[in-house]
Amino acid sequence: MTKDQSTEARIKEAASTIFMKKGLTGARMQEIADAASINKAMLHYYFRSKQKLFEVIFAEKVDALFTAFARIFQSEGTFREKIEQFVDLEITFISTFPSLPLFVLNEAAKNPSFVEDHMRSRKEILKQSLKITYDQMKIEFGPDIIPLDHFMINIFSLCIYPIIARPIAKVMLDKDDAAYDVFIESRKKHVTELLLQTIKVKS
Amino acid sequence: MTKDQSTEARIKEAASTIFMKKGLTGARMQEIADAASINKAMLHYYFRSKQKLFEVIFAEKVDALFTAFARIFQSEGTFREKIEQFVDLEITFISTFPSLPLFVLNEAAKNPSFVEDHMRSRKEILKQSLKITYDQMKIEFGPDIIPLDHFMINIFSLCIYPIIARPIAKVMLDKDDAAYDVFIESRKKHVTELLLQTIKVKS
DNA sequence: GTCTATAGGCGGATAGAC
DNA sequence: GTCTATCCGCCTATAGAC
Numbered sequence: 001m002t003k004d005q006s007t008e009a010r011i012k013e014a015a016s017t018i019f020m021k022k023g024l025t026g027a028r029m030q031e032i033a034d035a036a037s038i039n040k041a042m043l044h045y046y047f048r049s050k051q052k053l054f055e056v057i058f059a060e061k062v063d064a065l066f067t068a069f070a071r072i073f074q075s076e077g078t079f080r081e082k083i084e085q086f087v088d089l090e091i092t093f094i095s096t097f098p099s100l101p102l103f104v105l106n107e108a109a110k111n112p113s114f115v116e117d118h119m120r121s122r123k124e125i126l127k128q129s130l131k132i133t134y135d136q137m138k139i140e141f142g143p144d145i146i147p148l149d150h151f152m153i154n155i156f157s158l159c160i161y162p163i164i165a166r167p168i169a170k171v172m173l174d175k176d177d178a179a180y181d182v183f184i185e186s187r188k189k190h191v192t193e194l195l196l197q198t199i200k201v202k203s
Numbered sequence: 204m205t206k207d208q209s210t211e212a213r214i215k216e217a218a219s220t221i222f223m224k225k226g227l228t229g230a231r232m233q234e235i236a237d238a239a240s241i242n243k244a245m246l247h248y249y250f251r252s253k254q255k256l257f258e259v260i261f262a263e264k265v266d267a268l269f270t271a272f273a274r275i276f277q278s279e280g281t282f283r284e285k286i287e288q289f290v291d292l293e294i295t296f297i298s299t300f301p302s303l304p305l306f307v308l309n310e311a312a313k314n315p316s317f318v319e320d321h322m323r324s325r326k327e328i329l330k331q332s333l334k335i336t337y338d339q340m341k342i343e344f345g346p347d348i349i350p351l352d353h354f355m356i357n358i359f360s361l362c363i364y365p366i367i368a369r370p371i372a373k374v375m376l377d378k379d380d381a382a383y384d385v386f387i388e389s390r391k392k393h394v395t396e397l398l399l400q401t402i403k404v405k406s
Numbered sequence: 407g408t409c410t411a412t413a414g415g416c417g418g419a420t421a422g423a424c
Numbered sequence: 425g426t427c428t429a430t431c432c433g434c435c436t437a438t439a440g441a442c
Contacts, residue, residue: 007425022313025229029418039427044419046425081364099312106254106309108370109302119374149376149386150393153365156372161360167311169359171322172330173352183352190353193405202396210407232436242409247437 008046010036015057020099024054034095039092060116061104066122074128079136080196086133087192095184102164137199146185146201154198158191211249218246223302227257227310232294262321264307269325271296276332282339283399289336290395293362298387305367326354330334349404357401361394 005013014035018027029050033040047053072093075085094101108115134148146154162169162184170180208216216332217238221230232253236243250256275296297304311318337351349357365372365387375381 023226023228023309023317025226026313028416030416040418040430041360042426048419050418101311102305102312103373105367106226106305109305109367112370115370116374119371123375129419147393150390152375153368153372153390154361154397156368157360157364158357160368161364162356164308164312165359165363167315167318168308168322169356171319172326172355187353187356188379190404194357194401197404198400200399201393201400231434233434244410244438245408248407251437253436389432 007038007042011036011043011046015053019054019057020103023103045188058107061100062115062118063122065100065104065120066126070129073126073133079133079140082133082136083195084192086155087159088188089193090155091163091184091188093162094160098163098166103158109192141199145199155195158194162187210241210245213241214246214249215260218256222257222260223306224329226306261310265318265321266325268303268307269322269329273328273332276329276336282336282343285336285339286398287395289358290362290398291391294387297363297366301366301369309397337372344402346368348402358398361397365390
């Protein structure tokens with residue numbers, strides 16, 4: 001928490017860390033204040049209430065997720081290269097912020113309407129990028145390919161779930177943290193091949 | 204919350220509901236007491252503290268998950284039938300208790316050591332069942348098949364993630380709840396075919 | 407075992423000086 | 425804008441009667 005930032009920036013950075021780790025209900029205003037090296041009163045001065053502060057942070061996180069995904073999809077090249085890059089970048093991104101998806105999913109589950117409203121405006125960028133890739137698939141492989149819905153969900157499932165399920169998967173696969181990192185790294189190639197191989201999967 | 208149960212059973216049922224919905228920190232003892240049609244004092248009489256009550260419930264949920272998975276794996280028949288049944292039963296099970304995986308993953312992330320210790324004793328049943336299916340794969344398809352680790356994680360990812368990501372996926376796929384239910388149902392066949400088709404995927 | 411009443415403290419929020 | 429001091433309600437937990 002570097003001192004040479006505006007107070008508001010420091011608060012947001014601190015709140016981001018604490019909320020991600022403990023969730024809305026688990027976080028304490030005092031803890032956020034400490035992490036930002038200010039006192040509780042300032043939190044209320046800048047963001048009025050805990051709820052408001054949380055909503056600002058949460059909205060930013062959803063944006064971060066969606067824009068990251070959208071940017072990842074905008075890679076250039078052949079269809080194979082696109083998938084390769086997308087899987088690589090997505091796994092890398094989620095690995096860098098491993099608590100982000102669980103945080104979003106969890107708070108989304110607890111407050112569906114709030115989240116849905118916020119995402120609705122963001123999804124078009126993502127859908128459009130994906131559509132282009134999908135059309136490219138159709139040209140290359142013909143019209144009889146995996147439905148877009150399944151394709152989309154498969155990518156996200158295969159990239160994200162292994163990272164958010166780490167504590168459980170570690171135990172099931174008998175791996176320590178280092179070994180699990182290697183495993184996740186190896187999934188980049190595995191998932192890419194799997195996706196390419198299942199373009200013509202029977203519905 | 205049927206009245207004709209022991210108090211302890213009613214408390215556990217109520218606590219289960221509330222904790223799953225709101226998490227440890229979001230849940231209120233008063234709320235649990237109300238749901239169980241008793242008063243707060245009884246909660247402490249039976250379970251001493253909120254933390255203890257939570258741990259009992261959480262342990263039960265982890266057990267429920269693992270034993271359900273283990274039982275699902277113990278299906279009989281050809282390899283194809285096994286995969287078919289496993290995917291079908293797993294998606295059905297998670298759909299019936301959609302907040303269970305997110306609850307476990309979330310609390311696991313917040314308290315890794317507690318969870319890991321508890322699971323370590325449970326995992327063997329599951330691993331053994333899966334190993335049998337995998338050996339069957341080897342006999343049928345030869346030794347050059349998808350690594351067990353990836354196979355295992357792929358199954359869970361493809362079955363579980365679409366259900367826990369429902370609020371987000373709904374928006375991305377432009378589906379209402381009914382349409383999303385249909386989609387999840389359609390994944391039973393899709394995921395089965397995908398898994399069967401990728402047994403010989405390049406590592 | 408079950409209840410009421412209450413302790414005790416934590417945590418979000420505000421007042422008000424500087 | 426930033427701080428200290430403080431309010432006040434909520435929430436866990438316990439005491440103690442029945």
